[in-house]
Amino acid sequence: MQHRTLGAQGLDVSAIGYGTMGLTMAYGPGDETEGRAAIRRAHELGVDFFDTAELYGWGTGSNEILLGESVKDFRDEITIATKFGFDLSDVQNGFGLNSRPENIRAVADNSLRYLGTDRIDVFYQHRVDPDVPIEDVAGTVRELIDAGKVKYFGLSEAGPETIRKAHAVQPVSVLQTEYSLFERDVEQLFPVLEELGIGFVAYSPLGRGFITGTAKPAAEYDETDLRRVDPRWQAGNFERNVAAVDRIAQLAASKGITVPQLALAWILHQKDYIVPIPGSRSRTRVEENTTAAGVNLTDADLAQIKAILPTGGFGARYTQMPEWV
Numbered sequence: 001m002q003h004r005t006l007g008a009q010g011l012d013v014s015a016i017g018y019g020t021m022g023l024t025m026a027y028g029p030g031d032e033t034e035g036r037a038a039i040r041r042a043h044e045l046g047v048d049f050f051d052t053a054e055l056y057g058w059g060t061g062s063n064e065i066l067l068g069e070s071v072k073d074f075r076d077e078i079t080i081a082t083k084f085g086f087d088l089s090d091v092q093n094g095f096g097l098n099s100r101p102e103n104i105r106a107v108a109d110n111s112l113r114y115l116g117t118d119r120i121d122v123f124y125q126h127r128v129d130p131d132v133p134i135e136d137v138a139g140t141v142r143e144l145i146d147a148g149k150v151k152y153f154g155l156s157e158a159g160p161e162t163i164r165k166a167h168a169v170q171p172v173s174v175l176q177t178e179y180s181l182f183e184r185d186v187e188q189l190f191p192v193l194e195e196l197g198i199g200f201v202a203y204s205p206l207g208r209g210f211i212t213g214t215a216k217p218a219a220e221y222d223e224t225d226l227r228r229v230d231p232r233w234q235a236g237n238f239e240r241n242v243a244a245v246d247r248i249a250q251l252a253a254s255k256g257i258t259v260p261q262l263a264l265a266w267i268l269h270q271k272d273y274i275v276p277i278p279g280s281r282s283r284t285r286v287e288e289n290t291t292a293a294g295v296n297l298t299d300a301d302l303a304q305i306k307a308i309l310p311t312g313g314f315g316a317r318y319t320q321m322p323e324w325v
């Protein structure tokens with residue numbers, strides 16, 4: 001597996017990472033045994049960048065515990081990223097934001113314990129908190145770096161002003177935001193990332209499973225699956241997205257690859273500082289996705305993809321869009 005450099009602080013990771021969110025939330029009930037096996041298979045195939053978050057355990061640490069236990073035999077060979085920034089003290093009644101310094105410190109200590117490790121390699125602010133100056137957030141992460149608890153600082157869903165202010169206090173190694181054949185908005189931030197020397201992690205790189213050829217009508221997903229309400233799965237958008245993926249599938253087939261492989265290869269061909277982190281509960285899909293690191297797309301392929309999806313998929317990526325500030 002090829003590696004990529006994210007930012008200017010020395011963060012070096014496999015060109016394709018692995019996201020653990022779907023093992024405990026978002027896409028219906030998970031199977032812990034399969035999840036552990038998928039993580040281990042990813043590592044066998046050269047994936048060394050694993051993404052989790054406090055949020056994915058709803059305040060119980062379940063996602064971080066699952067990841068930590070799965071990687072304990074090879075922890076020192078991999079990079080673990082986790083995230084802070086939500087108030088999960090009363091999840092029965094919903095959750096808000098909390099990037100106050102005392103919460104960041106508490107989340108870091110919890111994450112270290114849940115992951116069973118002595119350091120968090122990448123610590124992201126999951127969402128910008130309008131009630132806490134970003135300088136205070138960056139300063140708190142800086143203290144954690146000085147204390148040896150954290151190695152690199154990341155932001156998620158942040159806008160240019162926040163990125164610049166944070167970077168001035170503690171250099172930001174990586175921005176993480178949704179990016180895929182269906183979601184292009186973040187391209188407007190690439191010049192800022194290039195100017196400041198910050199890497200980029202593409203989350204939901206398979207469009208939450210739509211850009212795989214396996215999307216079903218919203219009502220066919222489990223009651224707890226977020227795709228039941230995802231705008232891209234709703235009538236009107238759904239059919240147009242299916243038609244676009246069908247055309248992508250024809251191109252992929254003509255190259256002897258699959259839709260997910262083409263979707264991930266497309267991301268890798270955009271910039272050399274981008275790393276996608278697809279999630280899957282299945283070992284065979286992890287194998288399929290990981291192979292995308294070796295797929296070459298020609299200029300003609302890229303032009304054909306642009307003709308099929310010039311600006312992305314149909315429908316918004318969230319019912320309530322995160323606001324970039």
Ligand SMILES: NC(=O)c1ccc[n+]([C@@H]2O[C@H](COP(=O)([O-])OP(=O)(O)OC[C@H]3O[C@@H](n4cnc5c(N)ncnc54)[C@H](OP(=O)(O)O)[C@@H]3O)[C@@H](O)[C@H]2O)c1
Nearest residue numbers: 019020021203204205206207208209212260278279280281
């Ligand atoms: N920073 C943030 O706010 C944020 C937000 C969302 C996600 N993320 C991160 O990004 C990671 C990935 O995003 P994601 O899980 O939302 O979306 P994704 O990777 O775009 O898609 C995941 C979905 O695609 C399916 N899938 C994966 N590979 C497949 C294949 N080869 N063929 C068919 N289906 C396939 C998975 O199903 P199976 O499991 O059944 O294979 C799953 O339902 C997350 O795990 C998380 O770490 C971050």
